[in-house]
Amino acid sequence: MPKKHRVLVVDDEESITYLVKTELEDLPEFEVDTALSGSDAINLIQSKVYDVVLLDVKMPRIGGVEVLKYIKEHAPTTQVIILTNVVDVKTAIETTKLGAYDYVSKPYETAELLATVRRALEHKTLVIDKEVNQLGRPDELIGECRVFKDVVNKAMKLASSEAFVLIQGASGTGKELFARLVHQHSTRKDQPFIAVNCAAMPDQLLESELFGHEKGSFTSAIKTKQGLVEVADGGTLFLDEVGDISITTQPKLLRFLETGEFRRVGGTSSRTVDVRVVSATNKNLQEEVKASRFREDLLYRLNVVSLRLPDLKERKEDIPLLVENFLSRKTKTKHLSPEAFQVLMSYDWPGNVRELEHVIEGAVALSHSDSIETKDLWMNVALNVQSSAASTPLPLPAAEKLMKIDELEKVYIEQALKHHRWNRVKTAATLGITPKTLYLKIKRYKIQVPTMDSPDE
Ligand SMILES: Nc1ncnc2c1ncn2[C@@H]1O[C@H](COP(=O)(O)OP(=O)(O)OP(=O)(O)O)[C@@H](O)[C@H]1O
Ligand SMILES: [Mg+2]
Secondary structure, three states, rough: OOOEEEEEEEEHHHHHHHHHHHHOOOOOOEEHHHHHHHHHHHHHHEEEOOOOOEOOOOOOOHHHHHHHHHHHHHHHOOOEEEEEHHHHHHHHHHHOOOOOOEEEEOOOOOOHHHHHHHHHHHHHHHHHHHHHHHOOOOOOOOOOOOHHHHHHHHHHHHHOOOOOEEEEOOOOOOOOHHHHHHHHOOOOOOOOEEEEOOOOOOOHHHHHHHHOOOOOOOOOOOEEEEEEEHHHOOOEEEEOHHHHHOOHHHHHHHHHHOOOOEEEOOOOOOOOOEEEEEEEOOOHHHHHHHOOOOOOHHHHHHEEEEEEEOOOHHHHHHHHHHHHHHHHHHOOOOOOOOHHHHHOOOOOOOOHHHHHHHHHHHHHOOOOOEEOOHHHHHHHHHHHHOOHHHOOOOOOOOOHHOOOOOHHHHHHHHHHHOOOOHHHHHHHHEEEOOOHHHHHHHOOOOOOOOOOOOOOO
């Protein structure tokens, strides 16, 4: 059963609120609350997220315009439809300038009212898509081998349940694609899918992104902001890199996951939303728990069911299919030479599918003829071919842990040297520099070379 649309009807005439409520609730998709005054309305809006508010303009004390302004500031994605008397149409038009979606004049036609509500709901989805811009194209998950198919089938099966899902897998294995897959096959598929990258932000920012903040709650909080949990209401909240949430923010997230309740930063009232949480991490959370960096109770909450994505090297039989797909996205004529293909098959792919995708894209751009050769593959395959000693991958860390070019060069040279068993001539040739340059770099980076004086010089 998909989530119902939440509607609030505000009018000081009880006969009106009663009528609208009964008419809308005749339809299975609506759930309607009513308020008989502006202040009642504001109280309700503080504690609940509405999709649409039907709002009378003329009410004693707090009128519709004030309520409208309040909504626009505190719940900007809620759509407001003004209910107005025929004589009042001018005011109604003015309210659309203040952000009301539309107006309906009283006495209204049920069909007209309903059509306006439905358009407002559509508009809301559009606004959310545009503002949050998290709904990507429904990418296709490519892979035919058993290990991969098993995970896809499991994901499809659990998608329709409401269970929280934890997706674990190395970088580039497709965690985000799986999160979308779960959403797209759930009963929430027509509701928002909102992705939050928990690693990309410092604590306070993450909290205010998730839960929103009230104006003035911290220096840069110039405007009240809705939290992403509110935007995701009714849909799926994707907590990406969840293993990177700091230990201080974890209890707040846990409380929210347990109750669906949260408070905006600097806010006084608590609100409730209904979201299904799918999270992903490339960390081993059990290890993180042991090291006291991740709360066990939080892991338990997030991990009702888990999906473990295989590394690309565990499913090398899918490489041809993946290559074919990535090639066809970029070119109609280019193809891989058999040697280049062999190279792709024998590489270890520390960056998994993402790395493969990039290598193919790069190769299409680099190759001069229709045949893509080994030299067009820009990862240094020589380091990994038939070598387990050198298969310690070049680190592909998260953005904030990226190395300086110098450090990267040092690590890279060390790996190349190890691969060639410290033979500097061969290493220099692989790296495309002269032995002398290599020698200078070894000195500069203070690389410990066991056989520095080996006879190959
Ligand atoms: N099975 C697959 N089929 C097709 N494309 C895939 C597949 N798996 C991953 N990709 C592609 O690889 C790239 C990385 O995928 P995604 O972002 O889902 O990985 P991730 O596990 O979230 O990585 P990270 O931990 O680095 O965030 C994307 O461009 C995605 O389209
Ligand atoms: Mg990701």
